[in-house]
Amino acid sequence: MNETVIRTEGLTKIFEQGKKREVVALNEVNIDVSRGEVVGLLGPNGAGKTTLIRVLIGLLTPTAGRAYVLGRDVTEEIDYIRERVALLPQEAGIYERLTARENIVYYGGMYGIPEEELQQRADRLLDIVGLREKEDYQVKGFSGGMKRKVLVARSLVSEPEIVFLDEPTTGVDTIGARVVRNLLKKLSSEQNRTIILTTHDLNEVAELCDRVGILNEGHLVAVGKPSDIEEQFKAANLEEVFVGLFTGEGVYEQ
Amino acid sequence: MSMLSRFMPDRKMKYLVKKELKSLFRSRWLIFGLIISPVFAWLFEGAFLSFVVAQTTSEPSRVFITLEDEGVWGQTLYDAIETDMDELLISELLSITKQEGDEMVANRTLSVWVRIPANFTQELEYNNVSTMVIWVNTGNFRATAAGNRVAGFAREVIDEIIVIRDLRVSWRTISPEATYGHSLAVFLVMIVSVMAPSPYIGQSFAGEREKHTLEALLVVPMSRVRILVAKLIAGLALTMVYSAFTVVGILLYNWSIIARAVGLPLAAMDYYINLYTVNIAAIPLIFFCQLLILLCAISIGIVISSAAKDQATAESLNNLVLLVPTMVIGILGFTGSILQYGGLFGIFVLAIPFSHAVLFLNGVLSGAATAASLMVNVAYMLGFAIVFLIIGAKLFEREAIIV
Numbered sequence: 001m002n003e004t005v006i007r008t009e010g011l012t013k014i015f016e017q018g019k020k021r022e023v024v025a026l027n028e029v030n031i032d033v034s035r036g037e038v039v040g041l042l043g044p045n046g047a048g049k050t051t052l053i054r055v056l057i058g059l060l061t062p063t064a065g066r067a068y069v070l071g072r073d074v075t076e077e078i079d080y081i082r083e084r085v086a087l088l089p090q091e092a093g094i095y096e097r098l099t100a101r102e103n104i105v106y107y108g109g110m111y112g113i114p115e116e117e118l119q120q121r122a123d124r125l126l127d128i129v130g131l132r133e134k135e136d137y138q139v140k141g142f143s144g145g146m147k148r149k150v151l152v153a154r155s156l157v158s159e160p161e162i163v164f165l166d167e168p169t170t171g172v173d174t175i176g177a178r179v180v181r182n183l184l185k186k187l188s189s190e191q192n193r194t195i196i197l198t199t200h201d202l203n204e205v206a207e208l209c210d211r212v213g214i215l216n217e218g219h220l221v222a223v224g225k226p227s228d229i230e231e232q233f234k235a236a237n238l239e240e241v242f243v244g245l246f247t248g249e250g251v252y253e254q
Numbered sequence: 255m256s257m258l259s260r261f262m263p264d265r266k267m268k269y270l271v272k273k274e275l276k277s278l279f280r281s282r283w284l285i286f287g288l289i290i291s292p293v294f295a296w297l298f299e300g301a302f303l304s305f306v307v308a309q310t311t312s313e314p315s316r317v318f319i320t321l322e323d324e325g326v327w328g329q330t331l332y333d334a335i336e337t338d339m340d341e342l343l344i345s346e347l348l349s350i351t352k353q354e355g356d357e358m359v360a361n362r363t364l365s366v367w368v369r370i371p372a373n374f375t376q377e378l379e380y381n382n383v384s385t386m387v388i389w390v391n392t393g394n395f396r397a398t399a400a401g402n403r404v405a406g407f408a409r410e411v412i413d414e415i416i417v418i419r420d421l422r423v424s425w426r427t428i429s430p431e432a433t434y435g436h437s438l439a440v441f442l443v444m445i446v447s448v449m450a451p452s453p454y455i456g457q458s459f460a461g462e463r464e465k466h467t468l469e470a471l472l473v474v475p476m477s478r479v480r481i482l483v484a485k486l487i488a489g490l491a492l493t494m495v496y497s498a499f500t501v502v503g504i505l506l507y508n509w510s511i512i513a514r515a516v517g518l519p520l521a522a523m524d525y526y527i528n529l530y531t532v533n534i535a536a537i538p539l540i541f542f543c544q545l546l547i548l549l550c551a552i553s554i555g556i557v558i559s560s561a562a563k564d565q566a567t568a569e570s571l572n573n574l575v576l577l578v579p580t581m582v583i584g585i586l587g588f589t590g591s592i593l594q595y596g597g598l599f600g601i602f603v604l605a606i607p608f609s610h611a612v613l614f615l616n617g618v619l620s621g622a623a624t625a626a627s628l629m630v631n632v633a634y635m636l637g638f639a640i641v642f643l644i645i646g647a648k649l650f651e652r653e654a655i656i657v
């Protein structure tokens with residue numbers, strides 16, 4: 001089945017339009033994502049990855065073009081969409097004075113999940129990210145990576161149909177990142193959930209993503225399976241594609 | 255969806271309120287401040303007024319008196335005051351002429367001057383009403399207290415002798431809306447209440463932006479208005495701690511005044527206790543008024559905090575915006591009525607919601623307010639809070655809130 005769950009048409013976002021500081025963060029972006037796919041958004045800093053996610057979840061309004069999530073226009077039916085998607089923001093903070101469990105449970109509560117169900121989901125998620133023993137500690141004593149794991153768990157507590165993860169594994173140690181990746185893989189393969197993630201880790205992309213979209217200065221310069229893109233750019237791996245695209249050293253001949 | 259149901263609390267909101275309160279109640283210093291500030295303010299007030307009681311009683315005052323009346327009532331009153339000098343805590347009663355008195359008024363060297371005018375008896379006999387004049391220097395605690403004692407006493411003297419006749423006292427001073435004790439109490443309640451929610455609001459709005467927790471909060475399936483209302487509920491719940499300890503503070507304050515006054519002669523004791531203690535029956539109204547002050551302060555705070563980028567900026571802006579008008583009202587309160595000015599300044603004073611809190615509290619504490627005037631004060635404060643909350647919600651809904 002190939003149900004499209006995300007679709008953008010000429011999606012454009014311009015910040016500070018008409019001013020000297022004007023930035024075209026998204027420039028006519030067209031992308032389709034099917035249910036159950038894991039899509040990695042790649043690109044250098046400032047390429048527009050976070051902006052794309054923010055538009056799709058209704059935090060930013062598009063300047064031009066359209067964006068549909070689960071078949072609904074993000075500017076019109078954001079309430080419907082928000083019930084069914086979740087976000088892990090890039091620089092997400094955490095409520096330091098709450099415990100790991102409370103962070104997860106209270107967040108889920110705001111999605112309207114019943115208390116008992118919430119506690120069970122929290123149990124499961126805390127087990128998966130390996131923080132069950134520390135669940136009743138206030139998060140303020142946690143390391144950066146531990147906090148990030150709590151946040152990953154939190155973003156999944158509502159069991160969203162689509163989850164947007166903006167650099168989920170940044171700061172998480174090797175084993176932790178593996179755990180997160182395995183969890184995401186399972187969510188996609190076993191539960192058919194759609195995952196949109198951004199990362200700067202190309203190995204992660206190769207391991208996890210069904211498809212990647214490469215953004216540069218607001219343009220979606222390439223989109224497809226990692227192997228197809230490597231072929232398209234006549235590169236041995238994604239890193240070479242990157243070097244070619246962003247340093248001009250390589251084999252950019254499209 | 256109806257207007258009201260957009261704001262009605264639901265289960266999702268409950269979790270947000272819980273999250274806010276848990277975070278807050280684990281901020282020990284914040285809670286400590288909410289407990290200590292009202293108790294400290296009222297204890298300070300108690301100590302200060304105990305000092306005033308001591309000042310106005312331990313050293314009796316000098317009172318000037320002029321008897322112009324040639325009839326029987328003037329003489330009776332004069333004699334009664336003279337006989338009861340000790341009860342009235344008057345050390346010296348000096349008879350002066352009207353001309354001497356007027357000179358002292360002009361030179362401001364006078365503290366209390368009681369004048370029984372020429373046709374005092376005649377007026378009392380023909381009209382059943384007569385007026386004596388008391389000048390007091392309001393800058394002097396002792397003078398005000400002595401003047402009050404003489405006036406109350408004189409009324410007793412005249413009313414005891416001829417029940418149907420009425421003594422009026424013409425006060426020659428700026429007539430204060432309330433006594434010193436009340437002005438100070440009101441001022442303290444105000445200033446502490448206005449400042450109390452500031453740290454919470456700073457943490458709950460600008461703090462969420464600064465710590466990057468807001469973005470995830472804004473994508474939950476709850477409207478921004480509901481998020482705002484949940485935070486407002488949490489803020490009000492939190493300030494209940496503050497209000498509860500205000501009641502504790504008031505009780506401690508009353509106790510400190512009574513403890514000081516019990517050593518005085520009976521009449522003086524009654525006088526001071528009545529003058530300075532807060533009537534227990536007024537506590538629920540004080541509580542209510544404080545809630546309105548807190549609501550206004552929170553709504554102003556939400557607007558500032560939704561506009562400011564970080565918690566420190568929000569808090570300092572908030573303090574500035576709240577402190578200046580409160581100080582203005584406070585200072586006006588000590589120089590007489592806060593309604594003493596007309597024109598633009600008068601309008602400015604009336605536009606400050608906290609002015610209405612002062613009017614409300616003064617009215618309640620002095621017993622002088624009418625139901626209608628209290629309603630106007632309450633309506634103004636509620637209206638003010640609602641308008642500011644709407645502005646806050648608009649600011650909260652703008653896109654730039656996440657950056």
Ligand SMILES: Nc1ncnc2c1ncn2[C@@H]1O[C@H](COP(=O)(O)OP(=O)(O)OP(=O)(O)O)[C@@H](O)[C@H]1O
Nearest residue numbers: 015016023025044045046047048049050051052657
């Ligand atoms: N709120 C904003 N106001 C003005 N400019 C913005 C705003 N948000 C993003 N930008 C600009 O838009 C561009 C894209 O930013 P974005 O955060 O989407 O990049 P990114 O691909 O996520 O980068 P990174 O890898 O560093 O996270 C940048 O030039 C950024 O400066």
Ligand SMILES: [Mg+2]
Nearest residue numbers: 049050051090
């Ligand atoms: Mg980003």
